[in-house]
Amino acid sequence: MSDKPVIIIGSGHAGVQAAARLAELRWDGGIVLVDQEETAPYERPPLSKEMLKSADPTALSLLRKDTFYRDNNIERISGRPVRTIDRAARQIELAGGVRHSYHRLIIATGSTPRRLDVPGADLPGVHTLSSHADALALQKALTAGSRVTIVGAGYIGLEVAAAAAARGCDVTIVEFRDRVLSRVTSEIVSRHFESLHRSNGARFVFGAGVRAFEGDGRVQRVVTSDGTSLDTDIVVVGVGVVPNQQLAADAGIACDDGILVNPHCQTSDPEVYAIGDVARCLRDGEPRGQRLESVQNAVAQAITATNHVVSQSCEVKTEVPWFWTVQHGTRLQTAGLRHESDDIVVRGSALAGKFSVLYLREGRLAAIDTVDALKDFVPAKKLIAAGAALDPARAADPSIKLAQSQTDIAQ
């Protein structure tokens, strides 16, 4: 029976989880997973972490073994981009003109690295990193001794910087703000990672934007906003992503830096859902909603959306968002979303290389960063979910278990 097909566009973490979940829920109306890439769906996080360092350039971590889709009656259409969504007819049209009808549509198109709108941005040698093909190209380019300039000191930029340094490249990182990871963490964690990269040979240029990329046939120089010219062999641009919302916007679905969805992941058309990086979820009390770029969010939204498709389940599982990065063997794990105005409690010692930073909002734990201190991560996630109030002095003492610094349990 496939009289009520659910079509999923995009087979990253969100799309594949949605397909797998529909199978698990015994959806027998048909499950179709459409993707413009040819390759079997794969994991993204290793592309900027293990894979760039790996000796085997083709190593690809698949999200599910390749027989999984057939065994679960998930029809895969790969190597075919979707051209249009025809909401009136409840159909999608693929490149080449073939149309498929849907009962419900789930858009999981993800995001694309933001490009710098400066002269020379298209020169050969200027890379971004998002797909397996990008990672292969970059891995080939990162040869020992080459000069690599990385624009942007966020997760991707720094992960690539670490991989490049490990491959013997000469690394320079240009960052517009005055510290690394400024969008995602506090000063103390930023400085820790800055020093980690410096001790592995990287140079930083802070407070500088890029005015142009220059070169004869391929990139040879990065000109920064103050006019400094940096000689380079390769550039990697890691300045954030933009959601792949065009398909939805063209179909008249409401978008605003992401496809707008309600807590069930329904778009402005209730028969169309959006999940993962491309979705901006609007909840009460959050004026602009949230768009989260993480595997955890992709998986959670896939489950929420498919539960709603199958059973109209109104139970929304809100999970504490979490993120991780590994650079030069040092692992940062973040749970919750910090605000600039949060009170900061440092637990452990940054000098010893093992510490956590707690973010308290009105006395309650709102977020945490753990640096090689995984033991704080699991309890912190629970405390954040519970909105637990912590005693800052106890929380700062790593000899006391984090959960025991909670003030409201004693009462």
Place this chain on the structure above:
Amino acid sequence: MTDIRRADVLDPEAPDTADPRIVVIDRDGEHHRLDWEPDQSLMEVLRDNGLPILASCGGTASCATCHVFLDPRVTAELGERCEDEQELLEETESFDTARSRLSCQVERSTALDGITVTLAPEE
């Protein structure tokens, strides 16, 4: 939702078949007999057969959502947990010193043929 579609439900009367099969006990106590293919971690066996583990970090010992219990003799065979695995497991409510492992950190080996794996409760 713990409805399992793909994994065969184990018939307790059936004779033991050749390895490398394993028996997985899900959170409802149901038994499943699964093949463990070369190059799969234990987490991948569970996930690819539709058992309800999130494994949201993709197998990098970052999230503790693939926590399982193994026979203490098997865990002894596997050797020490790495520091990350140990720290994540210790903080789970159902941590069992002798039996807890992150399934993403368990690679296939002949010593593990025929083992029984129990999914830990969801956190």
